[in-house]
Amino acid sequence: MARTQGSHSDITGPKVRDAALRLFARHGFAAVSMRQIATEVGVQAGALYNYTPDKQSLLFDLLKGHMDDLLAGWSQEAAHVDVTDPAAALEAFTRFHIRFNTQRADAVFISYMELRNLSPENFDAIGALRRDYESSLEEILRRGAQAGVFVVQEPRITAMALIAMLTGVNTWFREQGRLSRPEVETLYWNLVRHSVGT
Amino acid sequence: MARTQGSHSDITGPKVRDAALRLFARHGFAAVSMRQIATEVGVQAGALYNYTPDKQSLLFDLLKGHMDDLLAGWSQEAAHVDVTDPAAALEAFTRFHIRFNTQRADAVFISYMELRNLSPENFDAIGALRRDYESSLEEILRRGAQAGVFVVQEPRITAMALIAMLTGVNTWFREQGRLSRPEVETLYWNLVRHSVGT
Numbered sequence: 001m002a003r004t005q006g007s008h009s010d011i012t013g014p015k016v017r018d019a020a021l022r023l024f025a026r027h028g029f030a031a032v033s034m035r036q037i038a039t040e041v042g043v044q045a046g047a048l049y050n051y052t053p054d055k056q057s058l059l060f061d062l063l064k065g066h067m068d069d070l071l072a073g074w075s076q077e078a079a080h081v082d083v084t085d086p087a088a089a090l091e092a093f094t095r096f097h098i099r100f101n102t103q104r105a106d107a108v109f110i111s112y113m114e115l116r117n118l119s120p121e122n123f124d125a126i127g128a129l130r131r132d133y134e135s136s137l138e139e140i141l142r143r144g145a146q147a148g149v150f151v152v153q154e155p156r157i158t159a160m161a162l163i164a165m166l167t168g169v170n171t172w173f174r175e176q177g178r179l180s181r182p183e184v185e186t187l188y189w190n191l192v193r194h195s196v197g198t
Numbered sequence: 199m200a201r202t203q204g205s206h207s208d209i210t211g212p213k214v215r216d217a218a219l220r221l222f223a224r225h226g227f228a229a230v231s232m233r234q235i236a237t238e239v240g241v242q243a244g245a246l247y248n249y250t251p252d253k254q255s256l257l258f259d260l261l262k263g264h265m266d267d268l269l270a271g272w273s274q275e276a277a278h279v280d281v282t283d284p285a286a287a288l289e290a291f292t293r294f295h296i297r298f299n300t301q302r303a304d305a306v307f308i309s310y311m312e313l314r315n316l317s318p319e320n321f322d323a324i325g326a327l328r329r330d331y332e333s334s335l336e337e338i339l340r341r342g343a344q345a346g347v348f349v350v351q352e353p354r355i356t357a358m359a360l361i362a363m364l365t366g367v368n369t370w371f372r373e374q375g376r377l378s379r380p381e382v383e384t385l386y387w388n389l390v391r392h393s394v395g396t
Contacts, residue, residue, distance in 0.1 A: 026314065030229030113311055116224065151392075154385055157370070157377075161389055164366025165359050172358055179355075187352055191359055194349075195393040 015041050016051045017065070020058045025106040029059055029117045059114055060122040066107040067129035073100050074136060086144030087198055093137055094192045095185040097166045102173050102181060109170070134159050141196065151197035162192055213239050214249045215263070218256045223304035227257055227315045257312055258320040264305040265327035271298050272334060284342030285396055291335055292390045293383040295364045300371050300379060307368070332357050339394065349395035360390055 019040035023032045034055055038045040052058045077096045081089050101108050111126075118126060137159040144150035152158050166188060173184060217238035221230045232253055236243040250256045275294045279287050299306050309324075316324060335357040342348035350356050364386060371382060 028226050028228045028315070030226045117226070153388065154377075157382075157385060158389065160370055161363050161366060161386065164369070165363035168359060168362025171362070172355070179352075184355075187355060188359065190351065191356065191393045194395055195389045197392055 012041065012043065013051050016048065017058070017062060021062055021106050021110065024059065024062070024110050024114060029055070029110070029114045056117075056119055056122070059110075059117060060119075060125075062107065063111050063114070063118070063122075063126050064129070066104065066111050067126060067133070069104075070100060071129065071133055074133070078136070083143075086140060086147055086149045087193065089140045090144065090150075090192060090196070090198075091189050093140060094162075094166060094189045097163065098169050098185050098188060099181060101167055101170055102184075105170055108167065134163060137163060144196065144198070149198055158196070162195070165191070210239065210241065211249050214246065215256070215260060219260055219304050219308065222257065222260070222308050222312060227253070227308070227312045254315075254317055254320070257308075258316060258323075260305065261309050261312070261316070261320075261324050262327070264302065264309050265324060265331070267302075268298060269327065269331055272331070276334070281341075284338060284345055284347045285391065287338045288342065288348075288390060288394070288396075289387050291338060292360075292364060292387045293380075295361065296367050296383050296386060297379060299365055299368055300382075303368055306365065310365075332361060335361065342394065342396070347396055356394070360393070363389070 016037065020032070020037050023036060023040060032055075034048055035045045037055075037058075038048045041048070052061070074093070074096055077092055078089070081092045083089065115123060115126065134156070138155045141150060141152045141155040141158055145152040145155065169184060169188065173181075179187070214235065218230070218235050221234060221238060230253075232246055233243045235253075235256075236246045239246070250259070272291070272294055275290055276287070279290045281287065313321060313324065332354070336353045339348060339350045339353040339356055343350040343353065367382060367386065371379075377385070
């Protein structure tokens, strides 16, 4: 049966995911029970199973949703970038990554934290999405090196190194801090571009 | 009463820490019980309390021990570096950080993952040790910038950015992989030195 927009299910589903994300990030996946998630949402524990078959599915949905959003976000961003200009593409990637991740601190945190708690097949699925994302940066680096704009040994490892550096912003960035998000983006863009010799 | 070297306590203490480290890294602090740690060590649950008052103390000991070793290791390394040569100091720091961290993957992992499970005072103590370590890199960057060897805006943030990049090696490095540890060190040293314009 088709659901009416704004039905009970449509509202509760996102609430369940939000509550699970918040609780997993604060206490860790293993320490949080379905009962706690239900209490946080304000429904009976049994009602939770209308929205998710189990805690593992909930974790996977959160991690997969985060990676899907990241890939879709970058794909949308990349559509506006001149692909023949590697430096412009690298700058767009740098700014996008910082902007996207600093706005989703809990999702980024559990995406690193809770990988070990995914079932093997779910772990593989998230791993494949991560590799897709790393490949998009690797491709920019390869193209820049071929064009003689970048100096890059080992484009795959360099992509992982730069992503680790950019994700690190989340450990210290505060919304109301001394530096605005665009200022932080510019600071890291300077590190990134120098690191590949441009 | 003074302990004889090699006594039961001297052997079991490190075994308890090793077992706790392994179990915390695999399952997460919250999911591991003192009973499981005792089983892993091969002692009765009650006997564990001869070595540690509780699970929180065990976690703090592991995280503090890791930071103490890191700071002592760098201090030892830095003693051999010509402090008037900022590039040499930065290279030494880069190589030391990768070498030290890739040899202690579990300790590095729980040092990031389990910060949220420290009591407030333990959290502050670990935070202070981390800031000390970041300051040692910040100092190298400041000295290099003053000497006109490096181009560095925001030395503190740059130090955190570089540490995040270097620690990221742990997510992909494998002891028997295609690249040896010294090759990885050289690869990252090139990224680091270019990122600060040298």
